[in-house]
Amino acid sequence: MRELDVTKIRDAVCTMVQEVNYDLPADVLCAIKCAKGCERNERAAYILDKIEENIRIAGEEHIPLCQDTGLACVFLEVGQEVMLTGGYLYDAINEGVRRGYGDGYLRKSVVEDPLRRVNTKDNTPAHIHVDIVPGDKVKVTVAPKGFGSENMSRIKMFPPSAGEQGVRDFILETVRLAGGNPCPPIVLGVGIGGTFDSVALLAKKALMLPLDHKNEDPFYAKMEEEMLAAINELGIGPQGFGGDTTALGINILTAPTHIAGLPVAVNVNCHVSRHKEVIL
Amino acid sequence: MQEIRIEAPFTREKFASLRAGDNVLLTGVIYTARDAAHKRIVETIAAGNEPPFPLQDAVIYYVGPTPAKEGQAIGSAGPTTSYRMDAYAPTLLDLGETGMIGKGPRNEAVKEAIVRNGAVYFAAIGGAGALISKSIKEAEVIAYDDLGAEAVRRLVVVDMPVIVAIDSRGSDLYER
Numbered sequence: 001m002r003e004l005d006v007t008k009i010r011d012a013v014c015t016m017v018q019e020v021n022y023d024l025p026a027d028v029l030c031a032i033k034c035a036k037g038c039e040r041n042e043r044a045a046y047i048l049d050k051i052e053e054n055i056r057i058a059g060e061e062h063i064p065l066c067q068d069t070g071l072a073c074v075f076l077e078v079g080q081e082v083m084l085t086g087g088y089l090y091d092a093i094n095e096g097v098r099r100g101y102g103d104g105y106l107r108k109s110v111v112e113d114p115l116r117r118v119n120t121k122d123n124t125p126a127h128i129h130v131d132i133v134p135g136d137k138v139k140v141t142v143a144p145k146g147f148g149s150e151n152m153s154r155i156k157m158f159p160p161s162a163g164e165q166g167v168r169d170f171i172l173e174t175v176r177l178a179g180g181n182p183c184p185p186i187v188l189g190v191g192i193g194g195t196f197d198s199v200a201l202l203a204k205k206a207l208m209l210p211l212d213h214k215n216e217d218p219f220y221a222k223m224e225e226e227m228l229a230a231i232n233e234l235g236i237g238p239q240g241f242g243g244d245t246t247a248l249g250i251n252i253l254t255a256p257t258h259i260a261g262l263p264v265a266v267n268v269n270c271h272v273s274r275h276k277e278v279i280l
Numbered sequence: 281m282q283e284i285r286i287e288a289p290f291t292r293e294k295f296a297s298l299r300a301g302d303n304v305l306l307t308g309v310i311y312t313a314r315d316a317a318h319k320r321i322v323e324t325i326a327a328g329n330e331p332p333f334p335l336q337d338a339v340i341y342y343v344g345p346t347p348a349k350e351g352q353a354i355g356s357a358g359p360t361t362s363y364r365m366d367a368y369a370p371t372l373l374d375l376g377e378t379g380m381i382g383k384g385p386r387n388e389a390v391k392e393a394i395v396r397n398g399a400v401y402f403a404a405i406g407g408a409g410a411l412i413s414k415s416i417k418e419a420e421v422i423a424y425d426d427l428g429a430e431a432v433r434r435l436v437v438v439d440m441p442v443i444v445a446i447d448s449r450g451s452d453l454y455e456r
Contacts, residue, residue, distance in 0.1 A: 042281065043281065043301070043443075046281045046303075047405055050405050050408055050411060050441070051405065051407065051408055053408075053411050054405075054407070054408040054409070054410050054411035057410040057411055057414065058356075058410035061410070063346075063352075063355060063356050063409070063410040063413055064346050064355065064356035064409060064410065065356070065407065065409065065410060066356060066358055066406075066407045066408075066409045067343060067344060067345050067346050067355065067356040067357050067358050067360075067409040067429075068344075068358075068360070069346060069356070105346055105347045105348070105349050105355055106346055106347075107344060107345070107346040107347070107355075107356075107429050108428060108429065109344075109429065117316070119427070119428050119429075119430075121428065148360060148361040148383075148384075148406065151361070179384070179385055179454065180383065180384045180385055180403075180454050181361050181363065181383075181384035181385070182361075183383065183406035183407045239383065239403060239405060239406060239443075240384065240385065240454050241301075241403075241443070241445075241453055241454070241456075242456060270406065270407050271407050272407045
């Protein structure tokens, strides 16, 4: 049994929540540059220029890319041959978030109670999800999530008769309803199958895949490609002011489901699509 | 693209010639307020008390910035989504507010209040908080300190880049 002190996870979380708020993942930056090259709308190109300038300033001066430095979503894949020592895992993660958001001058955006809404002042608690996997390593992914885009996300329990077309229509409808609200160009994570709760988690995990990732199943790879094209044909454009660039990428994750159901979840992210991972 | 410079005071006369789609650079004093601050301001007014800043010719920026580091006026400071302020905006517009800065579409009630009062709704680029922070030269919390990022701040901005999203005639860039 390999031992891993949870303070190592704490420190990794502390460092990563800061870095990911200053430096955009390379795949997202690449997608923005690529979109600018293809953009035919003058205002859209102007906005994409400003977005690129923002990324440059954030990286050079360590000013957060966006003032919504997010609710800290932390995903762990814990190898079942690892014994975690040195304290309770969730306390360590929350301490990492507390230190990272303090040291990094990041915004504290968490309220203690959804209706009484008093800020916890240290951005804790994090949203933590743990999967047990084979092996003796621990993979830690941090993905601070802004809520301008989170609020535009949707879930639907379709009957199986809705089929592929029903799913495609729902994805497009979600993007159309979101319009300029979630800071397009957006990134979409789609979950299909599973249960009411697991389909939303699939959608969130899909947001953490690289934008140039293609589904291993050709059926879904084709669907991703065609949905991206259909979304960009909507003409919503950067910030909702028209143009060819509405989405930078879409990834779909699926799971087996019940004979009576077809759950679908669409998690919307903005162009500041932050995720970073480390293997300990 | 061409940019139009406008300096405070932000009167409806100065905003009257702006058209949806114009790129504007704002210079002068503006105030910040987002969800919780809007709720408090409107409740304060309803109770017959003075709001935390004069509403006449006020421009309100929907933002909750990150904390400033040593030597900075403010941290990252991009716009938050505006529809959440739709319930409160008509009240403030009717009391003299001339400009709002946020992102995303507004509802019909806000549009009607914009036209009724000759006001303007500007969009700043969402997710460009580092870039926008460069145009904010001073920031001071003037009310609701307990709200943290959501406190009301008085900002001095120089050439803050915004786009006219809804002009004083009600023309809406989101609907083109």
